[in-house]
Amino acid sequence: MRHYKHDMTLGSLLIVFGGFLILPLLMVVYEGNLADNIRLLLAFAIPIILSLAVGFLLLKLFKSDTINNIQAMLICTLGWLVFSAIGALPYVIAIDSSFIDGFFEAMSGFTTTGITMYTGLDNMPKCVIFWRALTQWIGGLGILTFFLAISSKGVGAHWLFGAESHKIDLARPVPGLANTLAILWGIYTAFTIVILLGLYISGMSLFDSVCHSFTALSTGGFSPHDASIEYYQISGFRHYIRIEYILILGMLFGGTNFLIHYRVLKGQPRALFDNKEMRYWWGFIGLFILIILIEIFLKVTPESQRGLGNLEENFRITAFQVVSIITTTGFGTRDIGSPFFGVAARQLFLVMMVIGGCVGSTGGGIKVLRIGILVQIIRREVFRLRTPPRAVSAVIIDGKQVDNNEISRVSGLFFTWIIFLVIGGLCTALLSDHNAIQSFSGMFSALGNIGPCYIPYQEMGQLNPLIKTVYIIGMLAGRLEILPVLLIFSRKAWRIG
Numbered sequence: 001m002r003h004y005k006h007d008m009t010l011g012s013l014l015i016v017f018g019g020f021l022i023l024p025l026l027m028v029v030y031e032g033n034l035a036d037n038i039r040l041l042l043a044f045a046i047p048i049i050l051s052l053a054v055g056f057l058l059l060k061l062f063k064s065d066t067i068n069n070i071q072a073m074l075i076c077t078l079g080w081l082v083f084s085a086i087g088a089l090p091y092v093i094a095i096d097s098s099f100i101d102g103f104f105e106a107m108s109g110f111t112t113t114g115i116t117m118y119t120g121l122d123n124m125p126k127c128v129i130f131w132r133a134l135t136q137w138i139g140g141l142g143i144l145t146f147f148l149a150i151s152s153k154g155v156g157a158h159w160l161f162g163a164e165s166h167k168i169d170l171a172r173p174v175p176g177l178a179n180t181l182a183i184l185w186g187i188y189t190a191f192t193i194v195i196l197l198g199l200y201i202s203g204m205s206l207f208d209s210v211c212h213s214f215t216a217l218s219t220g221g222f223s224p225h226d227a228s229i230e231y232y233q234i235s236g237f238r239h240y241i242r243i244e245y246i247l248i249l250g251m252l253f254g255g256t257n258f259l260i261h262y263r264v265l266k267g268q269p270r271a272l273f274d275n276k277e278m279r280y281w282w283g284f285i286g287l288f289i290l291i292i293l294i295e296i297f298l299k300v301t302p303e304s305q306r307g308l309g310n311l312e313e314n315f316r317i318t319a320f321q322v323v324s325i326i327t328t329t330g331f332g333t334r335d336i337g338s339p340f341f342g343v344a345a346r347q348l349f350l351v352m353m354v355i356g357g358c359v360g361s362t363g364g365g366i367k368v369l370r371i372g373i374l375v376q377i378i379r380r381e382v383f384r385l386r387t388p389p390r391a392v393s394a395v396i397i398d399g400k401q402v403d404n405n406e407i408s409r410v411s412g413l414f415f416t417w418i419i420f421l422v423i424g425g426l427c428t429a430l431l432s433d434h435n436a437i438q439s440f441s442g443m444f445s446a447l448g449n450i451g452p453c454y455i456p457y458q459e460m461g462q463l464n465p466l467i468k469t470v471y472i473i474g475m476l477a478g479r480l481e482i483l484p485v486l487l488i489f490s491r492k493a494w495r496i497g
Helices: 004-031 034-061 069-087 089-095 099-110 126-141 143-150 157-164 177-201 206-217 228-234 240-255 258-265 276-298 308-326 343-355 368-385 404-431 436-447 457-462 465-480 483-487 491-496
Strands: none
Touching (some): 004 126, 069 465, 089 099, 089 126, 126 206, 177 240, 228 240, 276 368, 308 343, 368 404, 436 465
16 A cells, blocks of 8 residues: 555554543543533543544554655645544534534644634533643644654654744754754743743633633634633733733744744843844834824724823733734734724734744744745845846845745745635635625635634634635645645645655
8 A cells, every 4th residue: 555654654643642632531530520521521532532543553554664755744734634623523522513613623723723613612611622722732833743752753754844844944953853842842831831820820710821821822812711811801800911911922932933932041032133034023013013003093992092091001902912913823802803903903914914923933824034035035126127137136034045945935835825815715705795804804814823803703603614614724724834735636746655
C-alpha cells in the first residue's frame, strides 16, 4: 500500500490526541454525580476509545518509514481533519449538536479561529466549555509540534514541523528540532501559567482563569461566556479593568514571535525592537489605536462621550479590540459592529484580520513579516522604474536579501488569500441575506483565524451548511497557510506520497 507512511504517523498522532481527550473526561468524574452524567462521560469516552483504537490499529497494520515534504503536508492536513471529526463528537453527544456544527466548532478550536456555532455558553456543561478551550490551547502551537516534542526523533520530523508551522525560514533558538520544540512548549506553558495566575488573583474564578489563559495565549478567543470578556464588566466584577489589561498582555504574548520571547528571556530586551517585523508590529498596533481613538473623539456617540473621565475607558476598549483583532484572538469587550466603533474602525478591523500576528506566533493572518516583504517588493518595483535596467535591486529585510523563492511564495500566498476571500464572500452573499461587508467579513474571519466578524454571532449557527463548509475549509487553509490544504486535491501529490 503506497500511503503507509501517512497511516503510521496518523496512528501515533491519534494516540496522542486520545490522551488529550482524557482531561475533560476527568473533569466529568471530578464533578461527581456520575449517574446523572452518563451522557457527558460517553461524550468523551467514545471519542477516546475511537481515537486510541484507530491509532493502535494503524500502528499495527502499517510500518514506519521516512517521510518527505509532500507526505508531511498531506499528514498535516489529514491530521487536522481527523482531529476535528473526532473532536466534534463531544458536542454531538453532550449538547445534541449537529455533526457539521460540532465539526465546525472543533475546527474553529484547533485552528484557534474562535468562530462559534453555539449560544448559551454560560449554561453549557463545564467539561464541554473546557474542551473548547483545550482545543485552542492544543492548536496554538499545533498538535503535531506537541507530538514531535514528546516522541522520539525520527527522520522526516523536520518536514512535519515545517508543514504545520508558518513557512518562513527562521533561525532556531538552539540546534536540534527536539530542543527547539522543548523551548517553545516550555515558554508556551510558562506564559499560560502566568496569565492564569494573573486572572485568578484579579478575582476571576479558577475555571474561567484556566479557560481564558488557554485561549488568550493561543490567540483563539473562545470564552465560557456569550458576552466574552464584557461579561466581567456587566456582571459587576470589581477588577474587570485589571482583567482586561492582563488579557491584552496575554494576547500580545501569543501574537508575538516566540523566538523573540526566547531572546527576551535570555536577557536581550532589545529583541522587541531590533528587527523589521517587530518595528512593523508595534507600529501597526500604535497606528490603529491612534486612528480609532481619533474617530471616537471626532464622532461622539452615547457610548464614547468626550471628557477626561472617559479617556482611559476609550483607550482601554480601543486597545483591547485592536490587540484582540490583530493578534487574531477575537475576545471582545465591545462587539466590533457596535455603535462604539465608527466606519473607519470597522474598515481597519478588516485590514487587521488580513495582517494578523507575527511569524512564529500563535496568531493567524498573512503575518506582519510578509506584509513587510510585500512593502519591500513594492519599493523595489518603484526603484526599478526610476533606475537603468541593469541596476541591481533586491528585497532586503534586516540587512539580508530575501530569496526569490520566498518572494514568489509570499506573493502567491497573498494572491491565493484574495481568491479564498472572494469565494467565501460570494458564497455567503448568495446563500444568506447578509450584506456585502457582512458576507466578506465572515470569510475574513475564517481565513484569518480570528473569530469576530460583522455577522452577529447569534446567527452563525443558522448559516447554510455550504457556507459553514466553505468557512471550515477557510479556517484550515488559514491555519496551515493554504498550500497543504490545496495538496489534498492534487492527484499527483497523493501519488508522490
